């Protein structure tokens with residue numbers, strides 16, 4: 001019995017997928033990594049392109065807060081936030097930043113939500129498959 005449960009659980013894990021907004025699926029990754037340098041670059045890009053509406057401390061001004069356990073994105077996954085941000089933001093000029101800028105901004109948002117920088121940069125492949133939650137605490 002126990003074995004059957006184990007097999008079922010690992011099969012589900014192996015089949016776990018990230019469902020992208022365009023309906024396609026990719027193998028999901030539950031962890032996410034970014035580098036400190038990337039987050040620092042993201043902080044600059046965020047200040048230029050996002051802070052006017054979302055606040056210099058990500059606490060929200062005319063737009064929702066992007067940090068903290070009560071923010072709207074806390075329960076969202078990294079892939080959801082990356083896809084949304086890179087396609088819909090900045091509100092007044094969607095898609096106007098470079099891919100590298102969007103990735104670094106998401107790294108910065110993750111850092112501000114309590115994720116620790118590592119040695120590997122956040123790549124587009126990772127950002128479009130990471131089902132890890134933006135919030136670090138449930």
Ligand code: HEC
Pocket residue numbers: 046049050051052053054062063064065066071072073081084085089090091092097105
């Ligand atoms: C001109 C103002 C403005 C700018 C600049 C802007 N945003 Fe937004 N953003 C908004 C508004 C307004 C919403 C809420 C949209 C809605 O609820 O439909 C939003 C929503 C979001 C959300 C979803 C929040 C949630 O609770 O689900 C994220 C993430 C986000 N913005 C990130 C960014 C990032 C990153 C940038 C910079 C690249 C940026 N925004 C620039 C106005 C702005």
